Amino acid sequence: SGMEEDAKSLFVEMINSSVRPNFVTYNVLINLLCKKGKVEQGMEVLKMMIERGEPPNVITYSTIVDGYCRVGKIEEAMGVYKDMSCKEIYPNIVTINTLLKGLFHLRKVEDALSLFSDLKKMELKDGNKLGDCGPDQITYGTMIDGLCKDGHLERAEQLFSEMQSSGIDPDLVVYSSLIDGLCKNGYMDKAEEFLLKMQSNGVYPDVVVYSSLIDGFYHCGNEEEAKRLLEKMIVDGISPN
């Protein structure tokens, strides 16, 4: 695209000028490439930054892990994940969350569950050693969405309870993922229970949550309820998109 060309020529200009790119500059470039599915080029830039004396950090490696996950190359993603530890750049919760998403994307549910369980043990064992390395809202959001999309609704609900009992507040995406899963499988009563529950916990539905519910009711032949929710959403000040 035009913007991408602009980014590239700016980068080249920078290399040729007295302003040296630093690690953040390289990270931004690698992220751009990874988002576009060009993780191999991202790896080239990683090599370049090392050659030019800018040390990659955990963000650099997590970005590359995401790049591989996006194109379904989970082996390569795991390889980078293991590699970074050897270089004493420790994976953090973002790195793990990225891998979890990649595993679910390939329907490797067992692997995701086992990484998730390792993550929880890690937290117990190492305490604060790895800093932010316990599951967070995004971890649970990723797990719950992945489990729902693979049809493991009961397991997803277990994780919902688990996160609450471990003091991590379910956020909008967690409720949204679970409600969407329930809707897609026809559990409309349960979906509405969660709609109420989220509000009583101070989390308010947005256009995504309403869309899941409206779609669900419509598919179950309950057009009345679908229409009622559409009106309620508008009354609540959420504009349909």
Place this chain on the structure above:
RNA sequence: AUCGGACAUGGACGCUUC
């Protein structure tokens, strides 16, 4: 000297691309 700026991860439907 101190303080201030840039980078990575999760949700519906459709569209685009593969």
